[in-house]
Amino acid sequence: xxxxxxxxxxxxxxxDLGFAIIDRELRLEAFSELxxxxxxxxxxxxxxxxxxxxxxxxxxxxxxxxxxxxxxxAIFTLVCVNRDTAAGETRLLDLNLTHxxxxxxxxxxxxxxxxxxxxxxxxxxxxxNELLLLQSALxxxxxxxxxxxxxxxxxxxxxQSRLHKVAQSPAATILLQGESGTGKSxxxxxxxxxxxxxxxxxxxxxxxxxxxSLLEAELFGFEKGAFTHAVKAxxxxxxxxxxxxxxxxxxxxxxxxxxxxxxxxxxxxSFRRLGSxxxxxxxxxxxxxxxxxxxxxxxEKKFREDLFYRLNVVSLTLPPLRELGEDILLxxxxxxxxxxxxxxxxVTGFSAEARHALMAHRWPGNVRELRNLIERAMIFCExxxxxxxxxxxxxxxAEPAPLPFSLPAEGLQLxxxxxxxxxxxxxxxxxxxxxxxxxxxxxxxxxRYRLEKFGID
Amino acid sequence: MASLQKKICLLGTFGVGKTSLVRRFVExxxxxxxxxxxxxxxxxxxxxxxxxxxxxxxxxxxxxxxLGTVEKSYFRGAHxxxxxxxxxxxxxxxxxxxxxxxxxxxxxxxxxxxxGNKLDLIEAPQPSPQDYLPFTAGFxxxxxxxxxxxxxxxxxxxxxxxxxxxxxx
Numbered sequence: 001x002x003x004x005x006x007x008x009x010x011x012x013x014x015x016d017l018g019f020a021i022i023d024r025e026l027r028l029e030a031f032s033e034l035x036x037x038x039x040x041x042x043x044x045x046x047x048x049x050x051x052x053x054x055x056x057x058x059x060x061x062x063x064x065x066x067x068x069x070x071x072x073x074a075i076f077t078l079v080c081v082n083r084d085t086a087a088g089e090t091r092l093l094d095l096n097l098t099h100x101x102x103x104x105x106x107x108x109x110x111x112x113x114x115x116x117x118x119x120x121x122x123x124x125x126x127x128x129n130e131l132l133l134l135q136s137a138l139x140x141x142x143x144x145x146x147x148x149x150x151x152x153x154x155x156x157x158x159x160q161s162r163l164h165k166v167a168q169s170p171a172a173t174i175l176l177q178g179e180s181g182t183g184k185s186x187x188x189x190x191x192x193x194x195x196x197x198x199x200x201x202x203x204x205x206x207x208x209x210x211x212x213s214l215l216e217a218e219l220f221g222f223e224k225g226a227f228t229h230a231v232k233a234x235x236x237x238x239x240x241x242x243x244x245x246x247x248x249x250x251x252x253x254x255x256x257x258x259x260x261x262x263x264x265x266x267x268x269x270s271f272r273r274l275g276s277x278x279x280x281x282x283x284x285x286x287x288x289x290x291x292x293x294x295x296x297x298x299x300e301k302k303f304r305e306d307l308f309y310r311l312n313v314v315s316l317t318l319p320p321l322r323e324l325g326e327d328i329l330l331x332x333x334x335x336x337x338x339x340x341x342x343x344x345x346x347v348t349g350f351s352a353e354a355r356h357a358l359m360a361h362r363w364p365g366n367v368r369e370l371r372n373l374i375e376r377a378m379i380f381c382e383x384x385x386x387x388x389x390x391x392x393x394x395x396x397x398a399e400p401a402p403l404p405f406s407l408p409a410e411g412l413q414l415x416x417x418x419x420x421x422x423x424x425x426x427x428x429x430x431x432x433x434x435x436x437x438x439x440x441x442x443x444x445x446x447x448r449y450r451l452e453k454f455g456i457d
Numbered sequence: 458m459a460s461l462q463k464k465i466c467l468l469g470t471f472g473v474g475k476t477s478l479v480r481r482f483v484e485x486x487x488x489x490x491x492x493x494x495x496x497x498x499x500x501x502x503x504x505x506x507x508x509x510x511x512x513x514x515x516x517x518x519x520x521x522x523x524l525g526t527v528e529k530s531y532f533r534g535a536h537x538x539x540x541x542x543x544x545x546x547x548x549x550x551x552x553x554x555x556x557x558x559x560x561x562x563x564x565x566x567x568x569x570x571x572x573g574n575k576l577d578l579i580e581a582p583q584p585s586p587q588d589y590l591p592f593t594a595g596f597x598x599x600x601x602x603x604x605x606x607x608x609x610x611x612x613x614x615x616x617x618x619x620x621x622x623x624x625x626x
Contacts, residue, residue, distance in 0.1 A: 056499050056514060060464055060534040079527050080496020080519075092496060122495040129471045129493045129520075136546050 005102060012110065021100065022107040026051045026058070026065055029106070038093060038111050041086040051109060057081050057095060058109070065097070068107060072099045080118055092118035131341075138337055149183065149190065150334055151327040154424055155319040162316055163187060167194035171314040173266055175251075176289040177409065178318030181366030184289040185249060187318060191287060192245040201244035203237050208253035216258055217274055226275025238271055241284045251311070252292035252303060259304045262286075266310055286311075295409040317408050321363040321370060325428060328358050331367060335374040336386070343378055351387045361393050419454045422447070426456070462512040463622050464534055465615075468556040469541035471520035473549050474574040477605035478541065479517045482615050487606050494519045497531050504619050511619055521556045532563035537570070537622045539614060542592075544573045544584055544602065550592040557596050568621035569598035572614045576604040 012019050018034030028049050036045040039054040052059030057078055068074050075098040083091045092115045100108040149160050166174055167190075174191060176184040185204065192202045210218060217227075221236030238246060248254070254262065265271045266286055270279045288311050297303035321328060332350065340347055350358065363369055373391060381390040421440065425447075429435035437447035451457075467475040476494050480486050483500045497518050504511040518524070518531050538560050543549040557569055571593055573584055586593070586600035593600060599621075601614035 056501065057497070059462065059514060064533060076530060076533075077527070078497070078530050082494075082496055082498035118495055122493060125471075125495060125520075125523075126493040130491065133472045133491065136548065140545065 016112060018111040020045075020051070020109045021103070022051055022065075022097070022109050024065060024069055024105055024107070026062060026107075028054070035109075035111055038083065038091070038113065041084065055081075055095065055109075055111070058097065061097070065107060068097060068099050069105065072101055074099065080114075091115045134337070134341060138341060149187065150331055151324060152330065153324045153327045154420075154427075155323055156327055159187075159316065159318065163190060164194060166314055166316060167191045169314065172269075172285055173311050173313060174285070174287045175294075175311040175315035175409075176287060176318065177294070177315060178289075178291065179320045179364075179366055180291045181368030182291075182318035182320060183367050184291075184318055185247070187316065188245070188247040188249075188287045188289060192247075192285075195285065196244055201241050202247065203241035203244065204247045204249060205237055206249045207258075208250040212255040212258065215255070216261070219258070220261070220271055220273055222274035223276045226273070230275065233273070236271075236273065238265060238282055238284070239280070242282045243284065245285045245287055248286065248288045250290060251288035252290040252294055252297055256304065259307050263304065263307045263310060266307075293409070312409060315408075315410055321366040322361075326359075328363070328370065329355055331370055332358055332374055335371050336378070339375055339378040345378055347378060347381060347384065347386060349385050351385050353388050354386050354391055357388045357391055357393050415454075418450070419456070422450055422454060422456055426451075461509070461623075462514065463536040463619070464514045464516060465537040465539060465618060465622070466516040466518055466532060466535050466560065467539050467541060468518065468521050468560060469543075470522055470549050470552065473541045473543040473546075474605050475539075475541050476517050478539070478572065478574060478603065478611055478614075479515050481605045481608055481611045483515060485608070487608075489606070502615075504616065506619060506623060508623065511623065513615075513619060521559075522552065528559065529563050532560050535560070535564040535567050536625075537568040537618045538564075539570050539572050539618055540598075541572045541574050542589075544575050545578050550589060553589075553592045554595055566625060568618060568625055569596050570614055570618040570621065571596075571598055571600040572610075573600065573602045574605060576602045576609055577606045 009019075013032070016034070018032050018036075018038055020031035020035045021029040023029055028045060028047055028051060030047065031045050039045050040056060043049075043054050045054055050059075052061070061076070064076050068076060075096055077097075078095040081093045081095055083093055085091055091113055094112045094114050096110045098108055100106040149156055149163070151157070151160075174188075176187055178184055188204075189202060192200070196202075205215075205219065207215065217230075217234075217236070219236050219238055221234050221239055222230050224230055224233045248262075261271070265282070269283060270281050272279055294303055294308050294312070298305045298308045321331075324331075329350075336347060336349070339345065358370075365372075373393070374386075377386050377390040377392070381387075383390075422436075425436040425439040426433070429439060433447055433451075434444050437444045440447065442450070467479060469475050471493060472491060476492070476498075477487060479498075479500055480488070483502045494517060497516055500515045500517065502513045502515060504513055516531060516535070518528075521528070524531065538557070540553055540557055540560075542553060553571070560569075561567060571586075571589070573589065576584075584602050589600060599617050601610045601617065603610040603614055605611060
């Protein structure tokens, strides 16, 4: 039936190439069995049919056909054409159209099924693209996180709102309070980013990390000869923070002598290097953070009262993780994404039991503890999801008793807090008063009485 | 009523949702799983237009950054292109002008429409074509903000492209 040269036909068949002879109108004149098998599902190859009806990728190529006929040796190629078969598979075809030299006015069309080879390429590309998409998503999330705090709970929403207000205020000092690991350093950076230009310095000092003499030199800088090893002058961290933010972590550990000097810096916006009599001016915002009860330290004469009141003009308290409800899972999933990338893993989530264990744990180390726990779990886990055994959390029964509620240094409005707790309990219980009462350790009647008292519907 | 056949291509970098847009438009279906396209897949959809029926051949083409020399054969004979970017990945806009330019070199009379996809993942404020002028300014083409997931503006974007093709001299 075909009129190709025998040797050419054998060659095409030896290379698993389906082929057809096509006229200049792109109509089928003759074709091989393989050509007929690879046409669009539902179509049947017969002489006289348009090539574009059987291979829609070749539709509209009339001009191209004329060009090929006019330029012997030219070839038109379409690689990696996806073709869904009637069986629901996708085959990947390479199509070629060229002038048939031995038959003037005719074109040779070939089709080759290269599915196996192309699928390997697809798998490599798929993995690479998935990684790039994950990196991109994580990068975007981290950019967002750098401008906000992760969390949807009322406590976090309120903190975010207050944090933005504080950042926009002209306050020269801000006090951040909260348990260890609640993210005070992150909050300080956030305030800094919301306040200053990108290039403004953010200088972090841990007041508990250095002995008093060294801390003083580090903070205030020194002149040459100020002490035995002061062979040349060195500016301190206060100078380094000029025009930006000085973040003093663990301010409660600041020695008494330095407390007085820091108060001077805050109140006068000036300081002296060690060994110098020259007063230097500095413009900066001072953010101090502590996990200690500073008011208590003042009462015990361990922290200067004047410095406490100066720092405490604007203060924010970061909530402990155990009070953030579903935010625990939100943060856990965030860390899971980070360590998937870091460790090149593909752990897809948490089992229901693991989620329950995360919610039940009391998190004495707060977000830092959660992050470390997920990191450790990701190193050792072998399955596609994290299970309680991977998390290795201590049993709930072994948890220490809840710490008594600590009164914030700035005091609180008891009735406002009670109203807020009632609303939160109702929200968490989905409006179910029996469950809300259980959350607050109240009877249903007591809860109803209190709801009526505050006019909560 | 006359039936016309026109070829349109989907252009854009990987993962912007070109295949999902085609699937939503042709099959009214969405799948959340990402499957990287290799090569090209041609789908067909008939549109009712003022002059009759338009037989649209929709060429869903792999990542425009990786096509190399084969892209010319993919673009040959095209009448238009839907140029797609991902609203959640600003970097997906960076080479829109390059894709358009390379496409128009092969199909100089073709019409363009821009589509910012994954609208469902964007929180307020809603995007505006003005936001993307640095990437699209050289090509006076309408800009739609679509969601293959919800179907928002998908039909409108394809229809706008079809109308622009039919209105072309």
